[in-house]
Amino acid sequence: MRSLALFGFTLCVCLFGSEARIYGRCEFARALANLGVPRNQIPTWTCIAQKESNFDTAARNWSSGDHGILQISQIYWCTEGGGPGKGCNTECWRFRDADIVNDVRCAQKVYNEHTRLSGDGFNAWTTYKYCRGDMSQWIQGCF
Ligand SMILES: *[C@@H]1O[C@H](CO)[C@@H](O)[C@H](O)[C@H]1NC(C)=O
Numbered sequence: 001m002r003s004l005a006l007f008g009f010t011l012c013v014c015l016f017g018s019e020a021r022i023y024g025r026c027e028f029a030r031a032l033a034n035l036g037v038p039r040n041q042i043p044t045w046t047c048i049a050q051k052e053s054n055f056d057t058a059a060r061n062w063s064s065g066d067h068g069i070l071q072i073s074q075i076y077w078c079t080e081g082g083g084p085g086k087g088c089n090t091e092c093w094r095f096r097d098a099d100i101v102n103d104v105r106c107a108q109k110v111y112n113e114h115t116r117l118s119g120d121g122f123n124a125w126t127t128y129k130y131c132r133g134d135m136s137q138w139i140q141g142c143f
Helices: 002-017 025-034 039-053 101-118 126-130
Strands: none
Touching: 025 039, 039 126
């Protein structure tokens, strides 16, 4: 019985362990740097990720249809069922797994599109209003 319970627990941790991950502030900032995100954008991205998801890769907003650490919108950028599609040619659940590489790549696409539309790609994120100006404190002690 005991070993079976332990097995069940281990299985649970295994299955759910890959789905969610909470990033640390600096861990997120360094991950962006490693992915080649321009250094001067990293404080703002880090602020936005904190405001959007509190760095939780599994974050989901059911009312807006936003997914993952950067809360990418299913209205334009990913599909809910029916196979990969929309702007980032992917399914939304992939933005809620522990891997943030695809989230960052899609966010850069969103950013570029909104730079084209409005001159500032961060305008795509409503939480940007909390992340304007000198955001250097968000990467303090990270690099
Ligand atoms: C979910 O999205 C709605 C609509 O954009 C927003 O008002 C709300 O604050 C969001 N919830 C969270 C937890 O971010």
